[in-house]
Each structure stands twice: as C-alpha cells, then as structure tokens.
Amino acid sequence: MSQKEIVVQGATCQCKYGTAPDKLKVLTQEKHYVNDMDGGQKLIASHVDIGMTFEKNTFGQCKLQPNGGGYNPCVPALTEWKEQYKDMVLINSGQVLVEDSKGVCSISGSPCISITKTGQKGQPSQQNVDNADEDQQSQINPLVNMKELNKQSFYEFLNAE
Structure with a gap:
C-alpha cells in the first residue's frame, strides 16, 4: 500500500x-x-x-x-x-x-x-497533546502554552470560548 x-x-x-x-x-x-x-x-x-x-x-x-x-x-x-x-x-x-x-x-x-x-482529516486527541514536544510546539505555535494545555482537559481547551 x-x-x-x-x-x-x-x-x-x-x-x-x-x-x-x-x-x-x-x-x-x-x-x-x-x-x-x-x-x-x-x-x-x-x-x-x-x-x-x-x-x-x-x-x-x-x-x-x-x-x-x-x-x-x-x-x-x-x-x-x-x-x-x-x-x-x-x-x-x-x-x-x-x-x-x-x-x-x-x-x-x-x-x-x-x-x-479521501475524506480523512486529522483529529487531535489528548494523547497527541501529552506526547507533544513543548519546545518544538512553542516554536510552531507560540500562542499556545503547552504546559497550560497539559494541565487542563484538551477538550475543554478546544471548546473554550
């Protein structure tokens, strides 16, 4: 394949x-x-x-x-x-x-x-957040604090207004 x-x-x-x-x-x-x-x-x-x-x-x-x-x-x-x-x-x-x-x-x-x-699209999960490299993520997206994201539920973060 x-x-x-x-x-x-x-x-x-x-x-x-x-x-x-x-x-x-x-x-x-x-x-x-x-x-x-x-x-x-x-x-x-x-x-x-x-x-x-x-x-x-x-x-x-x-x-x-x-x-x-x-x-x-x-x-x-x-x-x-x-x-x-x-x-x-x-x-x-x-x-x-x-x-x-x-x-x-x-x-x-x-x-x-x-x-x-194909109809597929990425769907991030809490496991993705837990396994993310904080230094790398802060360079990719400096607006998101990975330490704070890991403290709260990932789904709460996604649904935050």
Whole structure:
C-alpha cells in the first residue's frame, strides 16, 4: 500500500467528464471506521460500493452526453472500482479503496471517476497533546502554552470560548 490514504465516507470524487464534484457514500458496511475517534462518521469505502453511491448522485453536466444547448445532466452509475488495496478485505468482502482508486461509470465505460480528497482529516486527541514536544510546539505555535494545555482537559481547551 506504501503510504496511500484509505478512502472513507465523505470522500470527494470527480468525473473527468463532469462539471462538479460529489461526495462518496458508503452503503455496503457499517462496522469498519478509520481516523474517527468515536467510530460514527468515517466508514471505510470498498470496491463493492458501486451503483448510486454518491450524496447528490451527479457530477453536474456530462460532457459525454451533448444536447442541442449544452450537455445532459450526469447520473453516475458506478459499475466497478479499479486500483483498490487487495490485501485488506472488509466484512462485506470488499477490498479497501485508496486515494488512487478509479471508478468506472456505465456511460464512459472507462475509469473516469477519481478521488480528489479521501475524506480523512486529522483529529487531535489528548494523547497527541501529552506526547507533544513543548519546545518544538512553542516554536510552531507560540500562542499556545503547552504546559497550560497539559494541565487542563484538551477538550475543554478546544471548546473554550
């Protein structure tokens, strides 16, 4: 896998023939999460997440479907994913999608849907604060006093007004 990010629910996808991005929805499993402290938002996407598996189910206008005044609306129907990570299989028998996986749409018949953002984002925890090097952090962000941050709850600090 060599340092590739796993794709999760909410990943931003773009069709090279469409005019707008859409976000991936994981509909095939509800057990495997990643980079999600509470295990409730970042379901891992797999190659069995096909069909109508996007939030809006459109990539805007489809350049492969011209009409008299422009293009018909895109209605993606994903037939398969390519370049998934085959060494990790989820409970739904799906192989995990990674950042360079490509989706095949029934209209184009080729891998034209790419992942522009995997849907993962860093979520700091108290453990991150406890393990942070105070000298290094004071140089990176001189406005935060790490000694004070370690004395109070990290979540209190994040929610302070």
